[in-house]
Amino acid sequence: MSVVAWACLIGMAGCSHPMRALVGGNMRIDGDMGVRGDMGVDGDINMNGTMNTVSKPDNTASPIRPVEINAGSGGSKSRIAIVDVDGLLIDRNFSGFGSMGENPVALFREKMRWIESDHTISAVVLRINSPGGGVTASDMLAHQLQHLKETRNIPVVACLMTTGTGGAYYLATHADTIVAHPTSVVGGIGVILNNYNKEDTLGQFNIVSLPIKSGDKIDVGSPERMMRREERDLLQAMADEFHERFIEQVRLSRGDRLVISSDEQEPTIDEMKDADERSPDVDAGDFIPFDGRVVSGIQAHAMGLVDQTGYLNDAVELAANMAGLSPSPALILLRRDNDRAMSEFDVTPNVPMTSILPIQLPGLDRSAMPTFLYLWQPDPSVVTSNGG
Incomplete structure (x- = not known):
């Protein structure tokens, strides 16, 4: 069945009015049923009710x-x-x-x-x-x-x-x-x-850090400025x-x-x-x-x-x-x-x-x-x- 036809069927969920659908293409079934050939559907399809879907929140984990x-x-x-x-x-x-x-x-x-x-x-x-x-x-x-x-x-x-x-x-x-x-x-x-000082790098792009902080050492270790001696001693x-x-x-x-x-x-x-x-x-x-x-x-x-x-x-x-x-x-x-x-x-x-970048900074x-x-x-x- 074509993608368009499936989209039409999904869109009819919960609709009580008939909708005309055309389903065309080749359908081939091989096996014990012995059905092989072309199948075409041309007419009205009536769907009533509500479609409920359930998705598993974690599709990978299972108990050990x-x-x-x-x-x-x-x-x-x-x-x-x-x-x-x-x-x-x-x-x-x-x-x-x-x-x-x-x-x-x-x-x-x-x-x-x-x-x-x-x-x-x-x-x-x-x-x-x-x-x-x-x-x-x-x-x-x-x-x-x-x-x-x-x-x-x-x-x-x-x-x-x-x-x-x-x-x-x-x-x-x-x-x-x-x-x-x-x-x-x-x-x-x-x-x-691991700590890094990127102050000079930011300056090359005219980027200046303007932190608003309460507590003088709340940004100890920030890469946006040079670390002071007493801050380094703390770490x-x-x-x-x-x-x-x-x-x-x-x-x-x-x-x-x-x-x-x-x-x-x-x-x-x-x-x-x-x-x-x-x-x-x-x-x-x-x-x-x-x-x-x-x-x-x-x-x-x-x-x-x-x-x-x-x-x-x-x-x-x-x-x-x-x-x-x-x-x-x-x-x-x-x-x-x-x-x-x-x-x-x-x-x-x-x-x-x-x-995902070619280099890591x-x-x-x-x-x-x-x-x-x-x-x-x-x-x-x-x-x-x-x-x-």
């Missing part, structure tokens, strides 16, 4: 469900849940081409709630592949994981994949054990807040506070396993492996990775940032052993119906949309406010990807 990827052995009903934590950790819904549009914080909470209520899940493996994200978002994820441990008291093993830095490593420190690939990028124990104090919070968490979680070096020069891996002095009282000046640097998985193990190097199957086997399960336990993923889940390495398509989009980040940030595009 367990997807079994390994049946396990031994006939036990106990299972291990692999919870994937991927990409930028920001408390906002993502939007982008091919993206699921998920809020990482909300999705993680939904998975934690499922595990809390499903007592067939005897252990959790956090499969982490993330450079980190917002300070608050990272802390919210860690709080939800801590709540799960207090509620269920089941072992949690974090497995760092390609990247486990910043807020992603912060989350990992709340697990019972951390496994990293030998080639993982680990660490990033630091804080960053620096906040960054230092969040950094110290990160350090305290590492001290609490890994203190007795961190390798301390009082040397001015960075120790070699062999020196760290042979170090005998280990103490929970680690100062920022004594432990090299507290300066925000990243290291390889092998270096992270030598420094005590992770418990062992290995792969995802090693993390699963470790979690099974901690939970008293067989070495080949049943494994599940927690996914939505429209999210593929063929193996434990599948990643939910959830990437933020960056600017940091600080240009003021609808995405900057935030303090636990984030390893070698790529400046992450600055404007989703509020960084």
